[in-house]
Amino acid sequence: MATTSRLSGLRNLSVDDRRAAVTDAVGGNLDLASLAGNGLSTEQADRMIENVIGQIGIPVGVATNVIVNGREVLVPMATEEPSVIAAASNIARMSRRFGGIITRSSEPLMQAQVQLLDVTDINGARARILEAKDEILALADAQDPKLVEVGGGARDLLVRIVQGVLDTHLVVHLVVNVGDAMGANAVNTMAEAIAPRLAAIAQGRSLLRILTNLADMRVTRARLTIHPDEVGGAEVIANMIAGANLAYDDPYRAATHNKGIMNGISAVVLATGNDTRAVEAGAHSYAARDGQYRALSRFEQDAEGNLVATLELPMAVGLVGGATKSHPAARAAVAMTEVSTARELAEIVVAVGLAQNVAAVRALAAEGIQRGHMGLHARNVAVAAGATGAEVDAVAAAIVERRAVRADVAESVLAELRSNQ
Template sequence: MKTPVEGFSKLSKAEKIDWIAQNCTEDPKTSKQLLERYWNTDHQVQKLHDEFIENTLSNYYLPFAVAPNFLIDGELYAIPMTIEESSVVAAASKAAKFWLDKGGFKTEILGTEKVGQVHFIYKGDPKKLTVFFATLKPELLQSVSAITQNMEKRGGGINHIELRDLSDKIEGYHQLHCTFETLDAMGANFINSCLEQFAQTLKEKAKLHAAFSEEEKNIEVVMSILSNYVPHCLVKAEVSCPIAQLETKDMPAEEFAQKFLRAVNIAKVEPYRAVTHNKGIMNGIDAVVLATGNDFRAVEAGVHAYAAKEGHYSSLTYAKIEDGIFTFWIEVPLALGTVGGLTSLHPLVKLALDILQKPSAKELMRIVAVAGLAQNFAAVRSLVTTGIQKGHMKMHLLNMLNQMGASENEKQQLVEHFKNHTVTNASVKEALEKIQSQK
């Protein structure tokens, strides 16, 4: 791209594709064919996808899979997962099968509270602002009654509004710290609408407050926005069994339990390990969040902030051994929705929720937390026994063979060959070249 483009958003999709192909790619003809090849043949579905975001050219496909045999609170689930990384679905399925005859996964909702804030500057007497807020609070609630009435009918709404003085950090900086219950909706639009109305009411009422000086009346609202840090929208998932049931062909049960415990404890105290440890958890969490049409960027941000809540970054999972019982669990913040947004628009999202038996937001929190815990169990189990590469690289084998241009027959031969050989890029390349040279 050598020059800026004017009015790109006003072009038709075909015109956008032509411009991108001609101005931004080495082979315009092939680029155009590729973009068109990934269109959905159902015109209505394609139109739906085109309207999700702006300047759409085509669709970017990710695999949609399921991990079966998850026993969660006595109910069996096949969990939909959307992810491109090899071995994630296989690892989750393996963990689900491992715990199936050991009581499965137990979960508990610890809270569902979400947060939003009005950030503002007030350069005046803090005591006056405190007195003003006491009279303002009921007016704030009244100002959003039209927004909250439907949510309140369903049992949700605004939980609390608190005035916070943070002027020791930034001169004049204060905030309205607000908490919400949004039930089965993720609630971003609801929360932001309430906050923006709060901000308007705050400014209007401040101008009329007799006790304020002229400077104090001119409150400056900086921004009104929900927070993706939701430490009180929290779910716990857990597995446990007698140590003897941890016996595997790779390692005796007692040795495995102790090594597993040490591995988790290392992730509790060592941030370099904790980041990768938690990334493995998010392999499971993000895959289900994406499959169910939720905002995985918001979940990631909130989860990693929670992992640092003690002042240093740490593991999201915990393990212990007491009285011969091995217990492994996770506590994780998850602000999810099962109504609104893509949940009612994207055909595969609707199917994913159908596969999950049409869960409420709380039920989805439980399922997603379990997916994260299962993924972490599988990863740590591999790390302390056979090593992570043995299983991961075998799952990655087909990707490597596709990149090397192997035929279907060659792939079949090499999949069989590497059942008993170590998979590396060099070893796969050598084995493929050997087969091809024999022809």
């Protein structure tokens, strides 16, 4: 178990020394070699997807200072966006004063949908299906005895009559405990198996048979508390709450507010080989569950004047199957977190999402989002302008000082620098 996630000065080390520091922090029993380069050979890539012609590299960093439920955690994050990891790490540091980030999650319940068509007596069909619930659940469990053996399996059967704009729909939901898997393959297989029987009971035919990524029975919650002294005082907290409240009421602000949350969440999900598209679809659909798209997080002030931020959303991630097992770098990233269950991983993911969100809202409420973000982005601009080696930091520092983090300015600075050498 990690002795500490408080790795001060990590950014000042070489990449090799950072790997060594992370390895030492988790007790030395960690092989991060697969994170070098793309972490994947061409042969391995060719086995993962079709028509492989190459790879695209995404930087993998580590969020520090994170405490989740009293445990020190080093969190891998794969992202191309500057400032994300630094911002999340900074808020995680601030939260340590009150014990870090507290998380809780529900059971790993996923749902598959079976759409039934050409049903004459739709209410009667619903009743007949529910009467056959035990039979249907047993049929579903028969498709995955291994899952049942480890404590998972079909848990419930729901039948919905959806009164839509274009049609009235009869949809059956199969609820499955998927254990430590993300669960798509398990629930889809079960849905395929039960669909003919459901169609026969309804006296119609089945059409769609697939999971829903609105995993609203698999929800993870996170909470952190920060003292006013950490974020710049009571006025900054008041401004943060006002900004967050706008995000709850206005979908235009909510879209960017939630994007900030997903900056943290998607980075951890990607690093650990999980399905970023599934997680993002679940998050954004959950944000609109009352009919309006809203912020996923809430910001408040407690009786002592501290900032309290909370986040709740579906989190369907797994530790078995998919790229989590087949991608060497993903395996190394999961090992870094030292989790043993998918629920633990989900809680770390949401904790980082909350930290990243608080960092973004604080920046907006205080110095403005561009100051820190563009400072870190300046290195990318310098590289794009052609800077190499020591030139990168020199050009980046110059364009930040000029408050002009732009390609044309970087090119001009670089030309000046080289002419003076």
